[in-house]
Structures are given as structure tokens and as C-alpha cells.
Amino acid sequence: MTSLARRLASANTLWIGLVLLGLIAVFGALRPDAVLTVFTLQTTLVETSVLLVLSVGMTYVIITSGIDLSVGSVLVFSGVTSAMTMNALNGGDATGAGWGTVLVGLAVALLSGAAWGLLNGLLVARAGIPPLIVTLGSFGAALGAGQLLSDGSNVSGVPDVLGEGLGTGTWFGVPNLVLLAAAVTAVGALVLGTTRFGRHTYAIGSNEEAARRAGIGVTGHLVRVYLLAGVLAGLAGFMALAYFRVASVTGHDTDNLNAIAGVVLGGTSLFGGVGSVVGTVLGVFIPAVLRKGFVIVGVNVYWQPIAVALVLVAAVWFDQSRRKARNQR
Amino acid sequence: MGEPLLEARDLVKTYGSVEALRGASFTAYAGEVVALIGDNGAGKSTLVKCLSGVEQPDSGSVLLDGEPVRLDSPTAARALGVETVYQDLAVAPDLDPAANLFLGRELRKPGPLGWFGVLDDKEMRRRAAESFRDLGVSLQSVDVPIGALSGGQRQSVAVARSVVWASRLVFMDEPTAALGVVQRERVLDVVRRVRDQGMAVVLISHNMPEVLAVSDRVEVLRLGRRVARFTTARTTVEELVGAMTGALSQEGA
Numbered sequence: 001m002t003s004l005a006r007r008l009a010s011a012n013t014l015w016i017g018l019v020l021l022g023l024i025a026v027f028g029a030l031r032p033d034a035v036l037t038v039f040t041l042q043t044t045l046v047e048t049s050v051l052l053v054l055s056v057g058m059t060y061v062i063i064t065s066g067i068d069l070s071v072g073s074v075l076v077f078s079g080v081t082s083a084m085t086m087n088a089l090n091g092g093d094a095t096g097a098g099w100g101t102v103l104v105g106l107a108v109a110l111l112s113g114a115a116w117g118l119l120n121g122l123l124v125a126r127a128g129i130p131p132l133i134v135t136l137g138s139f140g141a142a143l144g145a146g147q148l149l150s151d152g153s154n155v156s157g158v159p160d161v162l163g164e165g166l167g168t169g170t171w172f173g174v175p176n177l178v179l180l181a182a183a184v185t186a187v188g189a190l191v192l193g194t195t196r197f198g199r200h201t202y203a204i205g206s207n208e209e210a211a212r213r214a215g216i217g218v219t220g221h222l223v224r225v226y227l228l229a230g231v232l233a234g235l236a237g238f239m240a241l242a243y244f245r246v247a248s249v250t251g252h253d254t255d256n257l258n259a260i261a262g263v264v265l266g267g268t269s270l271f272g273g274v275g276s277v278v279g280t281v282l283g284v285f286i287p288a289v290l291r292k293g294f295v296i297v298g299v300n301v302y303w304q305p306i307a308v309a310l311v312l313v314a315a316v317w318f319d320q321s322r323r324k325a326r327n328q329r
Numbered sequence: 330m331g332e333p334l335l336e337a338r339d340l341v342k343t344y345g346s347v348e349a350l351r352g353a354s355f356t357a358y359a360g361e362v363v364a365l366i367g368d369n370g371a372g373k374s375t376l377v378k379c380l381s382g383v384e385q386p387d388s389g390s391v392l393l394d395g396e397p398v399r400l401d402s403p404t405a406a407r408a409l410g411v412e413t414v415y416q417d418l419a420v421a422p423d424l425d426p427a428a429n430l431f432l433g434r435e436l437r438k439p440g441p442l443g444w445f446g447v448l449d450d451k452e453m454r455r456r457a458a459e460s461f462r463d464l465g466v467s468l469q470s471v472d473v474p475i476g477a478l479s480g481g482q483r484q485s486v487a488v489a490r491s492v493v494w495a496s497r498l499v500f501m502d503e504p505t506a507a508l509g510v511v512q513r514e515r516v517l518d519v520v521r522r523v524r525d526q527g528m529a530v531v532l533i534s535h536n537m538p539e540v541l542a543v544s545d546r547v548e549v550l551r552l553g554r555r556v557a558r559f560t561t562a563r564t565t566v567e568e569l570v571g572a573m574t575g576a577l578s579q580e581g582a
């Protein structure tokens with residue numbers, strides 16, 4: 001527990017949490033009637049769930065001082081393969097299919113994500129190609145492959161049980177999508193913060209050569225981290241499928257950047273070695289809260305990306321100056 | 330003096346067109362401190378890396394207890410009881426001293442949590458604090474990232490890490506370079522203590538008084554080759570410097 005508290009305080013997490021609380025307080029003061037309603041909260045949470053799952057994987061990748069630009073495209077690819085498989089199992093339209101089909105669809109989505117993640121990981125860790133280039137490649141390739149499979153159009157025919165169960169269903173008033181994202185996030189945070197896998201993730205990002213000399217299997221570990229990001233992107237694809245009831249091949253071009261922004265806003269360092277999933281949760285909600293808040297108080301919503309950009313640059317600048325100060329000792 | 334603990338014969342290591350080692354030999358005996366000296370670029374760090382599994386020599390052989398060994402990874406060397414303080418320290422600056430001490434050998438919680446890989450941070454921190462105390466490493470806090478410590482403290486942690494895990498031999502590549510007088514004496518005390526436990530310590534240093542004070546033997550490397558060997562009690566700074574610069578050479582060193 002002390003180590004968790006220490007990590008919270010030492011990263012920018014505390015600071016970013018205060019920013020988030022401040023934003024909610026300001027919007028709440030301006031329009032108390034609209035902001036703090038269950039509905040606003042619910043829709044904000046649901047819309048952020050998919051991005052949060054992507055961002056958990058991204059947190060691991062960035063802590064190793066890597067980057068994954070492919071997550072949004074892998075999400076699309078996984079949604080397409082999953083929806084098409086479910087349709088194929090049900091004579092071309094899975095709308096009326098049962099849970100068996102849904103489970104197969106889930107497996108296909110996860111495997112699709114895993115395949116891209118594995119490819120990314122092998123190219124980064126084994127072939128030693130910079131992650132920016134590798135995942136820029138799979139960013140294009142996964143989207144292209146998804147569009148090839150679906151002939152460039154969205155895939156419909158998502159089972160009703162999936163849409164009603166996972167997509168829009170709730171459990172004691174909490175949307176199921178949010179519960180799933182929360183579970184993924186909790187496991188992601190625990191693994192990163194308390195296990196050997198997490199410790200090695202930090203060590204590799206902090207000093208890859210030191211990790212290697214300490215006997216950590218750096219190559220294998222990096223492959224697993226990109227694999228994890230891929231699997232979570234596959235899961236996110238499946239969640240989007242459930243929510244929108246269609247595998248959309250458009251509208252995910254900036255998911256990667258949104259995930260990276262959330263992770264970095266949450267205090268994870270692009271230089272690696274520092275960060276937390278808890279921070280990522282806060283970081284992911286800042287843009288979401290800004291967007292919702294601007295809508296509610298009637299500010300032109302096009303201000304939102306500008307506001308996010310300002311906070312982002314400030315966060316990175318803060319991280320950089322902290323590092324400089326430290327390295328001068 | 331008996332059989333050598335570690336012996337390197339005719340190691341060659343090239344980086345592109347740079348010949349870092351050109352047939353270097355090296356010997357260390359159990360229970361001694363052997364100083365490895367030489368001018369900058371003589372190949373000392375490269376020799377240490379070849380003998381601790383970080384680099385693989387292009388040719389030559391390494392014997393431990395007279396048996397040929399393959400040191401194809403740092404893990405292989407560590408499994409043989411060989412630990413190293415690297416010149417660039419090789420610590421993870423964002424992790425705290427305890428995490429660095431246990432890097433790659435983390436303790437897991439007992440029971441089911443441990444099966445999932447959950448770390449026993451409390452126990453690691455307790456043992457780390459104990460080791461640091463034993464070795465005279467003073468840190469204001471064991472909770473801060475090691476990158477926030479002074480260069481000397483980082484170096485002390487790296488020394489502690491090697492000593493804690495070694496069972497046969499410790500390489501120390503300029504372990505006192507960034508240290509103040511007090512810390513330097515502490516590290517040299519540690520070196521003597523490790524030797525007195527029967528391990529071999531290979532100390533690389535540019536500080537001749539330090540070499541004379543702590544070592545039992547000296548081996549001199551020049552341009553990637555061993556050019557001289559001395560028994561410390563019967564040598565002088567002038568002789569050592571002469572061997573390093575090439576003014577003096579021994580046949581068959």
C-alpha cells in the first residue's frame with residue numbers, strides 16, 4: 001500500500017487527478033443541473049470505456065519507452081473479423097444468434113488483436129525496428145486488411161444478445177461496458193503495479209541494457225507487452241461492436257492518438273520507465289470531461305482539442321523538466 | 330597460489346574495425362584482489378564484459394576452475410557466481426534502490442499471490458536496507474528512484490548489488506570513480522571484506538594509490554593485450570605507469 005501511495009505521489013498522477021477534479025468542479029459550478037446527473041456520467045463513462053481499454057495496453061507499451069500507433073486499426077480489424085465470423089456462422093446474418101456465436105466472435109476478436117500485437121512485438125523486439133515505424137506500418141496495414149475483408153463497408157448483423165447484453169445492458173445501473181473496462185483496468189493496474197511482469201516493464205523502459213544485464217528476457221518481455229496491447233485492442237474492437245451494433249471501418253483513425261494523449265496526460269513518460277494505469281484512467285477522462293463540459297456549458301466544441309493539446313504539452317514539458325533536473329545530479 | 334579461479338586466454342574482440350582486445354589474457358585467484366589497470370581504451374571494460382557474459386569474444390577461451398565455460402549471457406555468468414559492477418553502472422534510474430538490488434531476482438510473495446507473480450516489496454526493501462547497512466551504504470531514503478540519488482550513491486548501490494549476489498568472483502569496473510573520500514574508503518573496505526570471504530575481486534581503477542592499497546596483484550592491459558603482471562607488495566607506481574605506457578614490458582606476461 002505504501003508503495004502504491006508513493007508511486008501515485010511520485011508520478012504526475014496526483015497533479016493530473018487535481019486537474020480532473022478541478023475541471024469537473026468548474027463545469028459543475030457553471031451548470032450544476034446538467035453535469036452531475038446520472039445520464040451525463042453514464043454516457044461519458046460508456047463513451048470512454050473503449051478508449052480506456054486501448055489506453056491500458058498503451059500504458060504498458062509507453063512505459064517500455066515504446067509506442068503503438070496501430071491500436072485503432074487493430075480495433076477495426078478485430079471488429080470486422082469478429083462480425084464477419086459471427087455472420088458466417090449464421091448464414092450471413094447473426095442478428096438472431098445466441099451466446100455460442102458471441103463467444104466465438106469474442107475469441108476471433110481477441111485472436112485478431114493478438115496476431116497484430118505479436119507481429120508488432122516481433123518486429124520491435126526481435127528485428128529491432130523502431131516501434132514508431134513498426135506500428136505506423138501496422139496502423140496502415142491492419143486498417144487496409146480490415147477494409148479489404150469487408151469490402152470497405154461497415155459490417156452489420158451483430159447478434160442482438162450481444163448488443164443488449166454487453167452493448168447497452170446495465171448491472172445495478174452501471175453499464176456493462178463500463179464494468180468490463182473497469183475490470184480490465186483494475187487487472188492492468190494490479191499487474192503493472194505489483195507483479196514481476198510489471199516490474200520488468202518499468203525496468204526495460206528505464207534502462208533496457210541494465211535490464212538485459214540483470215538477466216531479464218528483454219526480447220520476450222517486449223513481445224508480450226505488444227501482444228498485450230494487441231489483445232486489448234481486439235477486446236476494444238469487440239466492445240465497440242457490441243455498443244454500436246456494427247463493425248465500423250471508419251471513425252477510428254485517431255483512436256491511437258487519443259490513447260497516447262490519455263496515457264501521457266496521466267503522467268506516463270514517453271521516455272519510459274515511469275507511469276501508471278491509475279494515471280491513465282485520469283488522463284483518459286480529461287479530454288472526455290472537457291468535451292462533455294464544453295457541450296453542456298455551450299462552448300464551441302472545437303475548443304476541446306485545443307484545450308487537450310495545451311494540457312498535453314504542459315504535461316510533457318513538466319515531465320521533461322523534471323527529468324532534466326534529476327539527470328543533472 | 331594454486332589453480333586460478335578464472336582464466337581468460339587470448340581473447341580477441343573487435344567492434345567493426347576497432348580491435349578492443351587483441352589476444353588478451355587474464356587470471357584471477359580465489360581470495361585475492363587483482364587490480365586490472367591500463368590506459369583509457371586499453372580494453373579493460375571490454376575484457377570485463379567478455380568475462381561477465383555481456384559481450385562474446387570473437388576467439389579465445391575462458392576457464393573457470395580449469396574447466397572451459399561458455400558465458401553467452403549475463404545470466405550464465407551470474408549462475409556461476411560471477412557478478413559485475415559495470416562502468417556505466419547498468420542500473421534502472423526510475424526504480425528505487427531495493428528494486429535495483431533485486432532486479433531480475435525479484436522475491437515473490439509466498440502462497441497463491443506469488444504464483445501470479447506478485448512481488449514481496451516489503452521483504453525486498455527490508456533485506457535491501459539490511460544489506461545497505463551491512464555494506465555501509467548510506468541513503469536518505471530507500472523509496473526514491475535511484476536516478477534522484479547522487480552519482481556516488483548510485484555507484485554504491487551498484488557495488489552493493491554485485492557483492493550481495495556474488496559467490497565466487499566480482500568484477501568492479503571503476504567502482505570508486507564518482508565517490509568522495511569517505512564513500513571510497515567504504516567501497517575499499519567492502520572489497521577487502523569480500524576477498525576475506527574467499528571470493529576473487531577484480532578491481533579496475535585509475536587511482537594508483539588505491540590500487541597499491543587494496544590489491545594483492547596487478548595485471549596491466551595495453552592496446553588490448555596483457556603486457557605485465559605484478560605482485561603488489563613488490564612493485565611501485567613508477568613500474569605500473571611504465572607498464573601502462575609501454576615504457577616497460579615483460580616477456581610472456
Ligand SMILES: Nc1ncnc2c1ncn2[C@@H]1O[C@H](COP(=O)(O)OP(=O)(O)O)[C@@H](O)[C@H]1O
Pocket residue numbers: 344347348349367368369370371372373374375376
Ligand atoms: N561498443 C563498442 N563499439 C565500438 N567500439 C568500442 C565499443 N566498446 C569499446 N570500444 C572501443 O574498444 C576500445 C577499448 O575500450 P574499453 O574496453 O572501454 O577500454 P577501457 O575500459 O580500458 O578504457 C576503445 O577503443 C573503445 O573505443
Ligand SMILES: [Mg+2]
Pocket residue numbers: 373374375416502
Ligand atoms: Mg573502461
